[in-house]
Amino acid sequence: xxxxxxxxxxxxxxxxxxxxxxxxxxxxxxxxxxxxxxxxxxxxxxxxxxxxxxxxxxxxxxxxxxxxxxxxxxxxxxxxxxxxxxxxxxxxxxxxxxxxxxxxxxxxxxxxxxxxxxxxxxxxxxxxxxxxxxxxxxxxxxxxxxxxxxxxxxxxxxxxxxxxxxxxxxxxxxxxxxxxxxxxxxxxxxxxxxxxxxxxxxxxxxxxxxxxxxxxxxxxxxxxxxxxxxxxxxxxxxxxxxxxxxxxxxxxxxxxxxxxxxxxxxxxxxxxxxxxxxxxxxxxxxxxxxxxxxxxxxxxxxxxxxxxxxxxxxxxxxxxxxxxxxxxxxxxxxxxxxxxxxxxxxxxxxxxxxxxxxxxxxxxxxxxxxxxxxxxxxxxxxxxxxxxxxxxxxxxxxxxxxxxxxxxxxxxxxxxxxxxxxxxxxxxxxxxxxxxxxxxxxxxxxxxxxxxxxxxxxxxxxxxxxxxxxxxxxxxxxxxxxxxxxxxxxxxxxxxxxxxxxxxxxxxxxxxxxxxxxxxxxxxxxxxxxxxxxxxxxxxxxxxxxxxxxxxxx
Numbered sequence: 001x002x003x004x005x006x007x008x009x010x011x012x013x014x015x016x017x018x019x020x021x022x023x024x025x026x027x028x029x030x031x032x033x034x035x036x037x038x039x040x041x042x043x044x045x046x047x048x049x050x051x052x053x054x055x056x057x058x059x060x061x062x063x064x065x066x067x068x069x070x071x072x073x074x075x076x077x078x079x080x081x082x083x084x085x086x087x088x089x090x091x092x093x094x095x096x097x098x099x100x101x102x103x104x105x106x107x108x109x110x111x112x113x114x115x116x117x118x119x120x121x122x123x124x125x126x127x128x129x130x131x132x133x134x135x136x137x138x139x140x141x142x143x144x145x146x147x148x149x150x151x152x153x154x155x156x157x158x159x160x161x162x163x164x165x166x167x168x169x170x171x172x173x174x175x176x177x178x179x180x181x182x183x184x185x186x187x188x189x190x191x192x193x194x195x196x197x198x199x200x201x202x203x204x205x206x207x208x209x210x211x212x213x214x215x216x217x218x219x220x221x222x223x224x225x226x227x228x229x230x231x232x233x234x235x236x237x238x239x240x241x242x243x244x245x246x247x248x249x250x251x252x253x254x255x256x257x258x259x260x261x262x263x264x265x266x267x268x269x270x271x272x273x274x275x276x277x278x279x280x281x282x283x284x285x286x287x288x289x290x291x292x293x294x295x296x297x298x299x300x301x302x303x304x305x306x307x308x309x310x311x312x313x314x315x316x317x318x319x320x321x322x323x324x325x326x327x328x329x330x331x332x333x334x335x336x337x338x339x340x341x342x343x344x345x346x347x348x349x350x351x352x353x354x355x356x357x358x359x360x361x362x363x364x365x366x367x368x369x370x371x372x373x374x375x376x377x378x379x380x381x382x383x384x385x386x387x388x389x390x391x392x393x394x395x396x397x398x399x400x401x402x403x404x405x406x407x408x409x410x411x412x413x414x415x416x417x418x419x420x421x422x423x424x425x426x427x428x429x430x431x432x433x434x435x436x437x438x439x440x441x442x443x444x445x446x447x448x449x450x451x452x453x454x455x456x457x458x459x460x461x462x463x464x465x466x467x468x469x470x471x472x473x474x475x476x477x478x479x480x481x482x483x484x485x486x487x488x489x490x491x492x493x494x495x496x497x498x499x500x501x502x503x504x505x506x507x508x509x510x511x512x513x514x515x516x517x518x519x520x521x522x523x524x525x526x527x528x529x530x531x532x533x534x535x536x537x538x539x540x541x542x543x544x545x546x547x548x549x550x551x552x553x554x
Contacts, residue, residue, distance in 0.1 A: 021034060065093065251359070284340045317484050368382055
């Protein structure tokens with residue numbers, strides 16, 4: 001996890017603007033650098049580094065002796081960088097995974113370069129010879145990127161939107177249209193003689209479900225007719241490539257299917273590779289939480305060094321404002337589910353030396369794990385919904401995973417959103433991917449049923465939403481939040497909400513409470529979230545919790 005920041009074509013004092021880069025210092029606590037480009041006095045690149053690979057030579061902005069006119073800042077991991085070195089005969093001068101971005105851009109151009117990258121990334125390239133700026137983001141938007149541009153050619157880019165406030169005197173923050181950069185795209189900007197940037201091309205180089213253009217570790221021709229075998233092979237490969245790190249790797253563990261499978265594969269692979277430290281697993285919940293009980297069973301079964309964090313209702317409620325500030329979101333389920341993850345990340349940072357964390361995000365969207373998928377009218381409709389969720393994931397769960405960990409200088413990796421794994425899984429007959437025998441993610445569960453990776457009671461444990469799973473049996477996290485928000489918001493406040501907030505109007509006390517905090521930091525930026533995440537095919541529900549649905553498992 002790192003933080004990138006850049007401005008091009010500034011008419012204001014660049015040295016003053018550069019102070020904004022420190023708003024994302026939490027993303028990269030290990031080192032910081034800012035470069036005023038000597039060829040373009042009104043351009044500046046900033047970088048906060050979390051050192052994971054090649055601590056000595058991996059600092060950015062990156063610039064090579066072989067291509068001195070190309071500057072690169074990026075946040076991400078390119079998992080196939082060694083394969084790219086061999087395939088394209090690259091002469092590299094560092095061991096960093098991002099260096100091939102420079103070589104491939106010079107060799108292939110922006111679009112073809114992006115298609116070669118197996119990994120997660122948000123990058124900004126400055127090409128001073130050809131006077132170009134190139135922005136790009138991975139297929140699912142695992143790594144964040146925001147930007148805004150004025151009609152006068154001022155372009156600003158940052159990993160988080162908070163780093164783009166207060167950059168121009170000609171426009172107020174209300175007038176500046178900051179927006180998330182679309183996943184799976186590259187944009188090419190032309191720079192005029194004064195360094196002002198104007199959009200030339202926007203290209204979609206990849207989208208969910210599209211097969212990779214690059215050479216993969218698992219050759220598609222090696223896949224067998226048996227779907228379950230391929231699922232096992234590809235998910236293990238997805239975890240294996242995410243072991244690329246010079247820092248300690250651990251795993252979030254809720255005790256549900258997704259995080260438990262990732263943890264089991266992580267333990268298996270580290271033993272095979274002779275990694276000489278015990279894998280740490282981390283769980284959080286209120287006292288009596290079902291997640292804590294299930295996670296302990298998994299940790300005992302796998303033999304991990306398990307850390308169990310008890311969260312009090314007071315700690316959870318106190319964290320909400322910081323969570324919303326870091327999330328840059330007011331979505332109900334995102335905020336609610338982020339509190340536990342935020343506090344758990346704080347514990348990991350302060351109490352352990354684990355820096356890279358594997359997690360189970362993406363499985364519910366890919367494998368139809370939400371309980372409301374039981375109500376899908378048909379397999380085709382279930383498939384459409386799955387693809388819709390994957391397209392929008394960067395607004396919700398992917399955002400949650402990134403911000404709650406980056407807030408504490410950690411790096412999250414999500415094997416279920418591996419490009420090769422997702423493209424294969426979505427190619428499977430929709431009939432096989434839908435819930436079966438009253439069990440969501442039936443195909444995924446059954447694929448690992450003969451592996452002895454997990455106890456059967458965990459492998460077949462019913463879906464539990466993260467914000468529900470951390471709850472106490474006696475009093476749920478959901479109820480704690482409702483009671484608190486009802487004390488803060490009165491009926492008159494809700495009656496005026498539609499006038500104050502016409503976009504995504506809050507319908508509940510909780511929604512209005514979150515929105516007020518959001519507006520405190522990011523006034524008039526509600527468009528960052530296109531809609532509230534809500535279950536589909538579930539009637540006229542106003543709450544995203546699975547516990548409010550009739551189909552909730554007993």
